[in-house]
Amino acid sequence: MAECCETSKTSRNDESHLVIIGGGSAAFAAATRADELGGRVTLINDGLPIGGTCVNVGCVPSKTLIRAAEFHHHAKLGRFAGIESDSRVTDFHAVIEQKRQLVEQLRQAKYVDVVAEEPSIRIIQGRARFVSPQTVAVNGEEITASRFLIATGAAPFVPPIPGLEDAGYLTNETAFELDELPRSLIVLGGRYIALECAQMFARFGSKVTVLQRSDRILPTETPDLTDALTSYLEEDEIEVVTGVATRSVRRGNGDVVVEAAVDGVTRQFRASHILVATGRRPNTAGLGLEEIDAQLDEAGFVRVDKTLRTSAPGVFAAGDVVGDQMFVYTAAYEGVLAAQNALHDASNARDYTALPWVVFTDPQVAGVGLDEQQASKRGLEREVAVLPMSHVPRCLAARDTRGFLKLIREPISDRLLGARILAPEGSELLMELCLAIKHGITVKELALSFHAYLTLGEAVKLAAITFGKDVSKLSCCAT
Numbered sequence: 431m432a433e434c435c436e437t438s439k440t441s442r443n444d445e446s447h448l449v450i451i452g453g454g455s456a457a458f459a460a461a462t463r464a465d466e467l468g469g470r471v472t473l474i475n476d477g478l479p480i481g482g483t484c485v486n487v488g489c490v491p492s493k494t495l496i497r498a499a500e501f502h503h504h505a506k507l508g509r510f511a512g513i514e515s516d517s518r519v520t521d522f523h524a525v526i527e528q529k530r531q532l533v534e535q536l537r538q539a540k541y542v543d544v545v546a547e548e549p550s551i552r553i554i555q556g557r558a559r560f561v562s563p564q565t566v567a568v569n570g571e572e573i574t575a576s577r578f579l580i581a582t583g584a585a586p587f588v589p590p591i592p593g594l595e596d597a598g599y600l601t602n603e604t605a606f607e608l609d610e611l612p613r614s615l616i617v618l619g620g621r622y623i624a625l626e627c628a629q630m631f632a633r634f635g636s637k638v639t640v641l642q643r644s645d646r647i648l649p650t651e652t653p654d655l656t657d658a659l660t661s662y663l664e665e666d667e668i669e670v671v672t673g674v675a676t677r678s679v680r681r682g683n684g685d686v687v688v689e690a691a692v693d694g695v696t697r698q699f700r701a702s703h704i705l706v707a708t709g710r711r712p713n714t715a716g717l718g719l720e721e722i723d724a725q726l727d728e729a730g731f732v733r734v735d736k737t738l739r740t741s742a743p744g745v746f747a748a749g750d751v752v753g754d755q756m757f758v759y760t761a762a763y764e765g766v767l768a769a770q771n772a773l774h775d776a777s778n779a780r781d782y783t784a785l786p787w788v789v790f791t792d793p794q795v796a797g798v799g800l801d802e803q804q805a806s807k808r809g810l811e812r813e814v815a816v817l818p819m820s821h822v823p824r825c826l827a828a829r830d831t832r833g834f835l836k837l838i839r840e841p842i843s844d845r846l847l848g849a850r851i852l853a854p855e856g857s858e859l860l861m862e863l864c865l866a867i868k869h870g871i872t873v874k875e876l877a878l879s880f881h882a883y884l885t886l887g888e889a890v891k892l893a894a895i896t897f898g899k900d901v902s903k904l905s906c907c908a909t
């Protein structure tokens with residue numbers, strides 16, 4: 431990305447005009463970068479409020495509610511002798527109201543205020559549509575430019591299940607706005623949004639059933655991890671049903687009734703509410719992409735090359751609408767990269783080596799690089815070390831030893847190929863491992879580095895040592 435960053439600001443003329451369609455993380459990152467580079471920006475947003483998915487209906491509301499539910503859950507657990515507490519959810523409306531305030535605060539501070547003082551960034555509220563390769567129409571106005579960025583994001587994908595529309599359902603756009611806690615909840619889906627929501631509602635007190643089509647939750651992860659996570663969710667009294675083919679949904683006596691084939695056997699599931707979390711679909715409808723000949727992939731996401739150029743000259747795309755890595759930090763990264771490439775006619779390529787990701791269940795699931803199956807598929811020699819968290823002093827002291835840390839290394843070079851973590855607050859271990867992969871730090875070097883006693887980070891050192899030694903036989907401080 432460095433190629434274009436030191437250039438001085440060009441004059442803010444038509445040549446440096448970037449029209450951005452969308453108003454989420456990719457769009458804002460692109461707008462502020464374009465402004466820094468001396469560009470002039472028109473940003474057009476509609477649908478979700480300014481800030482898009484993450485701050486309004488995604489990361490922020492989900493993570494603050496997950497944290498509230500965790501706090502309530504752990505308070506009740508009584509892990510420490512001689513201490514009792516009786517946590518109760520006394521006012522669910524107040525929980526939601528506090529979330530609402532945080533969303534508003536962050537939307538203002540991280541989006542609205544960021545561009546408020548920038549005369550070179552014009553924001554239009556309205557639905558944009560390409561009417562020709564160099565013109566976008568919005569609110570009856572036609573805006574002509576030679577550079578465009580499509581950053582329209584994605585929305586919940588709702589499968590065409592007979593009866594679902596009539597029965598009514600929740601998605602991430604409505605579930606965090608409920609004023610009353612659902613008595614019971616069916617969650618359709620078994621990937622990260624589904625599981626985070628399922629556990630959050632279960633911990634607040636809803637009776638939750640997860641219906642997952644594949645034979646495992648998080649089906650792209652290895653069975654050791656998904657089996658263990660399933661058992662932890664079951665400890666929270668969540669019913670996890672896999673191998674589910676949903677046939678129909680209807681209302682019966684006020685409840686939602688789902689009829690499904692589970693491993694070939696017909697079953698019925700009932701709950702007061704149903705949440706659909708079966709994936710995301712790109713926001714491309716009505717965008718006029720046919721006017722500019724922008725190609726889409728099989729799933730309808732906008733096809734881009736490594737420099738985020740679409741097949742239409744001068745038109746870039748970034749963030750969820752590209753459908754590759756659908757995280758807020760990758761959306762922002764792509765927004766910056768696209769703005770630089772657009773305004774400087776540069777060809778800086780996306781680089782997702784050592785990309786960290788997290789599922790905010792408790793214990794959390796986190797990963798970077800390859801797992802052992804992916805390494806094998808690529809024909810790489812690999813060796814695996816698994817450290818149960820019961821060997822980590824921090825976890826023993828916290829009386830929470832759920833999960834494990836798994837490292838995958840290439841034996842010849844001793845370089846880390848990847849890591850998978852299932853642990854309370856496990857995402858906090860990710861960055862050391864990301865940097866090790868990115869900068870070629872060997873497993874031996876990780877094992878020899880100081881890690882403060884008793885930190886969660888010691889897990890990395892202990893897992894690295896596990897390649898050569900039985901850590902259960904080590905003395906204090908893994909020596």
Ligand SMILES: Cc1cc2nc3c(=O)[nH]c(=O)nc-3n(C[C@H](O)[C@H](O)[C@H](O)COP(=O)(O)OP(=O)(O)OC[C@H]3O[C@@H](n4cnc5c(N)ncnc54)[C@H](O)[C@@H]3O)c2cc1C
Pocket residue numbers: 451452453454455456457474475476477478479480481482483484485487488489490492493556557558559581582583584602623713716717748749750751756757758759761
């Ligand atoms: C429940 C949930 C939890 C999540 N949690 C995390 C997390 O913890 N960490 C993480 O990294 N990521 C998380 N994500 C993913 C993250 O929110 C997205 O990857 C990110 O917000 C995508 O940003 P974007 O700019 O590409 O799109 P968006 O933020 O969706 O912005 C697109 C904007 O464009 C608007 N728009 C669409 N069409 C038009 C049009 N024709 N004209 C004008 N405007 C239009 C949309 O309404 C929207 O406002 C989560 C997502 C969900 C759903």
